[in-house]
Amino acid sequence: MNYTIEIENVSKMIRSKEIIKNISFNVGKGEVFGFLGPNGAGKTTVIRMLVNLIRPTSGTIRICGHDINTDRKQAMAQIGAIIEQPELYDYMSGYANLKHYANMNDTSITHERIMEIASVVNIEKSLKEKVKTYSLGMRQRLGLAQALLHKPEILILDEPTNGLDPNGIKEFRKYVRHLADEHGMTILISSHLLSEIELMCDRIGIIEHGKLIELKDLKAPSTLQNHKFLIKVSDTELAADLLGTKELLFRKVDPNTIELRIPEENMPEIIQELNSHNIRIYWAAPITETLEEHYFSTLSASEGM
Ligand SMILES: Nc1ncnc2c1ncn2[C@@H]1O[C@H](COP(=O)(O)OP(=O)(O)OP(=O)(O)O)[C@@H](O)[C@H]1O
Ligand SMILES: [Mg+2]
Structure with missing residues (x-):
């Protein structure tokens, strides 16, 4: 198996409290992995470590084979993410947001690439408008465009459908599957919408009180034991x-x-x-x-x- 995300014995202490307790799991290329667990279980904390916003206290994280501790740049180049809310500037247009993000992160991103990704997420008609006029669904699509701008191998999404209407959720689910199935993108997604996760994911992990308590393949036919x-x-x-x-x-x-x-x-x-x-x-x-x-x-x- 070709793993694009490898998490090995990762723990995180915050102010002498162990928030994440020795978690290990891998996600394969082209796989959609659902990350589940009650409020406060530690999902966002794990995700923040994956995108290098915080460091594990111990353990190893590898992104496409690059250790994020020693190979930070190569590892981060492979990741696009939306954590809780996309980081958008309301007073700037959609285009200016994408341009700003591109300039901050990867100067090789061209105008053509911005237009291409805007059309992929179906936001090109509103690109000139200020983001403060955007609906929640448009903001989320702009956030996705931002995360995908540099053509990452891995997309990490923390509760991306928060507040979307049923149609927006369905569209989002189809798009996630499309990215995985047609582009081989690896997607890790945390959500509390279990029926959505069930429809969208190949595999899930459940975390509770900072421990990984379950890994389950949703695609494999169940063994029907008992x-x-x-x-x-x-x-x-x-x-x-x-x-x-x-x-x-x-x-x-x-x-x-x-x-x-x-x-x-x-x-x-x-x-x-x-x-x-x-x-x-x-x-x-x-x-x-x-x-x-x-x-x-x-x-x-x-x-x-
Ligand atoms: N910076 C911090 N300082 C202290 N405690 C923190 C910090 N960040 C997270 N925690 C604690 O770590 C635990 C896990 O939080 P986390 O945000 O990872 O949970 P979550 O699974 O994402 O929950 P939710 O479903 O509500 O988003 C919580 O008990 C939280 O209070
Ligand atoms: Mg969270």
Whole structure:
């Protein structure tokens, strides 16, 4: 795997308090990684270390192979970021903001590049207007243009959809996928909108009290270990009796449907067994956990740790 972000045993102390506790994870090229966790968990602190606004107390961060401690310049050249709010000057036009940002960061950025990126994020018609007249969605697109101006390999976004309307959120999600799928960009995004993260991300990490408590691949088919299935049968009474004698975990959902919790590999046997007792099966379907359900079950499990 080609990792563009590598975080190794990173901790951060702020005023003798350990805010981040020995976190390690990697993000691969072209991957969209969702960074989740309750308020105050430490997401922004990790992100601030990734973009070199603050330094880890210990541990290593590598960006496209460059250690941000020793190879700061090369590492930072690969990153575009919006942290909480894009840094915009209200009294300047959209164009002037982009130009200013370009001059501050990378003098090789041309007028043509500014116009190109403005058209990509669909802001070119408003470029001459002062940013104070922009709507939230326009500000966010201008922020994205700013972050993408120098063609970074990695885009880091801290709660980028805060305050956007449903259409703005959807557009944003499509654009993030486009950057990853068509341009191979690596994107790390923190958000509290779990359903959005579920639609947009390849993988997630959950952080709580400064510890990484979960890494989960959202794209891999789940192993269905002790998975829940819904089964529609011709006779739930009979089916319940039979499943009861086998000491299986199940419940009746409605007069025709049973919910059964077993490993997937045991399903054929159960189906055969039901059939052989003249219980007819109309369908059987796995119940997949939503990211929200997974999030809450992970957080409550870690409370006991
Ligand atoms: N400069 C600082 N000085 C003292 N404490 C800080 C500082 N920055 C962050 N913290 C503390 O670190 C913890 C993590 O904060 P952080 O902003 O990283 O959380 P977060 O996961 O981004 O939360 P949210 O979802 O609310 O944005 C919090 O308890 C916060 O109070
Ligand atoms: Mg935050």
